[in-house]
Amino acid sequence: MLNGTGIKVFSGTSHPELAEIIARRIGLPVSRADITKNSIGETNVRIEESVRDDDVYIVNTCCGAVNTSLMELCIMIHACKIASAKRITAVIPLYPYARQDKKDKSRAPITAKLVANMLQHSGCDHVITMDLHASQIQGFFDVPVDNVSAFLLYAEPSVILYIRTHFNLNDVVIVSPDAGGAKRSVALTFPSSLPHSTSASSATSMADRLGVDFALFHKERKKANEVSRMVLVGHVAGKIAILVDDMADTCGTLVLAASHLADAGASSVYAIVTHGILSGNALQTVTESHLEKLIVTNTLPQAANQAQCAKIEVIDIGAVLGEVIRRSHYGESVSKLFHEVPY
Numbered sequence: 001m002l003n004g005t006g007i008k009v010f011s012g013t014s015h016p017e018l019a020e021i022i023a024r025r026i027g028l029p030v031s032r033a034d035i036t037k038n039s040i041g042e043t044n045v046r047i048e049e050s051v052r053d054d055d056v057y058i059v060n061t062c063c064g065a066v067n068t069s070l071m072e073l074c075i076m077i078h079a080c081k082i083a084s085a086k087r088i089t090a091v092i093p094l095y096p097y098a099r100q101d102k103k104d105k106s107r108a109p110i111t112a113k114l115v116a117n118m119l120q121h122s123g124c125d126h127v128i129t130m131d132l133h134a135s136q137i138q139g140f141f142d143v144p145v146d147n148v149s150a151f152l153l154y155a156e157p158s159v160i161l162y163i164r165t166h167f168n169l170n171d172v173v174i175v176s177p178d179a180g181g182a183k184r185s186v187a188l189t190f191p192s193s194l195p196h197s198t199s200a201s202s203a204t205s206m207a208d209r210l211g212v213d214f215a216l217f218h219k220e221r222k223k224a225n226e227v228s229r230m231v232l233v234g235h236v237a238g239k240i241a242i243l244v245d246d247m248a249d250t251c252g253t254l255v256l257a258a259s260h261l262a263d264a265g266a267s268s269v270y271a272i273v274t275h276g277i278l279s280g281n282a283l284q285t286v287t288e289s290h291l292e293k294l295i296v297t298n299t300l301p302q303a304a305n306q307a308q309c310a311k312i313e314v315i316d317i318g319a320v321l322g323e324v325i326r327r328s329h330y331g332e333s334v335s336k337l338f339h340e341v342p343y
Contacts, residue, residue, distance in 0.1 A: 006086075007329050008051055010076060012060030014069040015301050018093065018318055019059040025322025035072060043068070045075045051085040055329050057128075058088065059321075062096035063277070063300040070096050070115065074122040081123030089126040089328070090119055091321060093299035094247075094275045101134035116140035128324060130299055130317065131246040131274040158315050159272050160209060162295065163242065169212055171267070173239040176203035176216040177230075177257045203244045213239070217257055230260055237265030247275035248294065251282040255289040262290040275299050276312070283309040 008031040011019030016030075023030045032048035058080070060073040073090060080088050100111035112134070119127065120142065127141065163172065207214035215234025230253075241261040248254055248271065258269040269290050276296030278286075286294050287309050294309075296302060297317045306312045327334045 006053070007055045007325075008049070008057070008085075009325070010047070010056065010058045010080075012058065012069060012072050012076060014063050014072075015059070015061045015093075015299075017301060017303075018061065018298055018321075021298075021316065021318030022057075022059060022091070022322040022325065025319050026326045033076065035076075043072050043075055045072070045079050047076075047079050047083055051080050051083050053084065053086045056080045056085040056088045057091055057325050059091040059093075061092060061299055062094040062098075066096050070118070074118055077119065077122040077124050087125045088123055089128060089325075090124045091128045091325070093130045093317070093321070094277075095129045095132055095137065098133040098137060101137055112137050113140040126328075128321065128328075130297075130321075133246055158297065158317055158320060159244070159274075159295075160206065162272070162315055163206070163210060167240055167242070169210055171238075171240045172210065173213040173215055173234070173236050173241050173266075174203045174207040174210065175214075175234070175236065175241050175243050175257070175261065177243050177245050177253050178217060178219050206244055215241075217260070219253065230256055232260055232264055236261055239266055241266040241269045243269065243271040245271070245273045247277055248273040248282065248296065249277040250280050251278065251285050251289075251294070254294070255285050255291065258290040268292050270295065272296075272315075276302055276305065276314075278305050278312075283312075286311050 007026075007028065009019065009023045009026070009028055010031050010033050013035055019030050031051075034044075034046040034048055036044045038044055058073060058076050060069055060076070062069060073092070077088050077090060095112070095115070097111040097115050100109065101113075103110055116137070117140075132138065163169075203216065204214055213235070215232060215236055217230045217232055219230045241258075243254055243257055243261075245254065254271045254273075258271065261269045270293050271291055272295040274297050276294070277300065278296075283305060291311060293311050293313050295313045295315060297315045299317065302312060302314045306314065324334050326332075
């Protein structure tokens with residue numbers, strides 16, 4: 001709980017519900033900002049209270065109109081910067097353009113780096129995000145960071161708690177839908193390397209921490225969001241198979257993996273992902289799939305998705321983000337949050 005001195009939490013328009021949860025966690029109201037659009041679509045921002053010498057946190061995630069959200073965030077950062085805020089932290093649960101992290105063909109941009117430049121030039125001093133899709137994005141930033149170490153916060157403790165309280169671990173096998181998910185495991189297995197790992201949804205680290213079996217899929221893609229072939233490595237017969245990944249977009253990979261797991265004899269199949277993007281026909285695809293449930297966190301708004309698909313379940317990570325803000329503000333250690341869920 002904060003006393004309100006020297007700290008302000010602002011919300012963009014992308015996910016005000018999450019900002020309210022975070023603010024409630026630390027015992028503060030969401031600070032007032034007026035965000036509007038003019039007749040030609042430009043974003044207008046007016047910070048409606050003083051931020052001079054304050055530690056400012058701006059919550060805006062990557063969802064809906066992504067470009068609008070990103071521009072809105074940059075304008076809010078700039079507005080606080082020129083209003084003499086002491087430090088400005090962008091809280092971006094889902095980092096925009098995270099999948100455009102490398103030059104994968106001729107004349108392709110590295111847009112994730114461009115986004116990092118935009119945030120820094122706007123006046124951002126620190127970034128908090130969750131489950132970056134690619135580890136190299138950490139190196140795109142030059143701004144100083146605090147104990148959130150390379151600005152990476154993990155959703156895994158919340159997911160671990162969910163699995164422990166909802167399943168009999170003797171019957172569980174954790175499954176990575178691709179080899180990349182397995183590669184993102186080493187840092188959570190060895191705490192000393194935590195600041196340099198990529199994703200809390202890494203399947204092998206979860207399997208290690210839960211003491212359960214692990215399996216993975218090798219997949220081949222024809223193009224983005226289209227998998228041509230998947231091969232299961234591991235034993236799942238008679239087990240509750242839990243697919244773990246950082247994001248679910250079209251859900252094609254998860255649904256195909258669930259089908260293969262059912263064919264391999266899994267008693268039931270669940271999927272847990274950090275970012276439930278759920279674009280296109282994803283909700284219908286999930287509804288018609290072998291998945292018992294698709295469990296997502298609320299890094300993105302999920303109320304509309306839950307209304308349309310009974311298989312969607314949401315884990316609240318607002319308390320984790322609120323706690324990291326509190327610890328960051330007071331200069332306390334944040335490393336415990338890699339292993340513990342705050343209450």
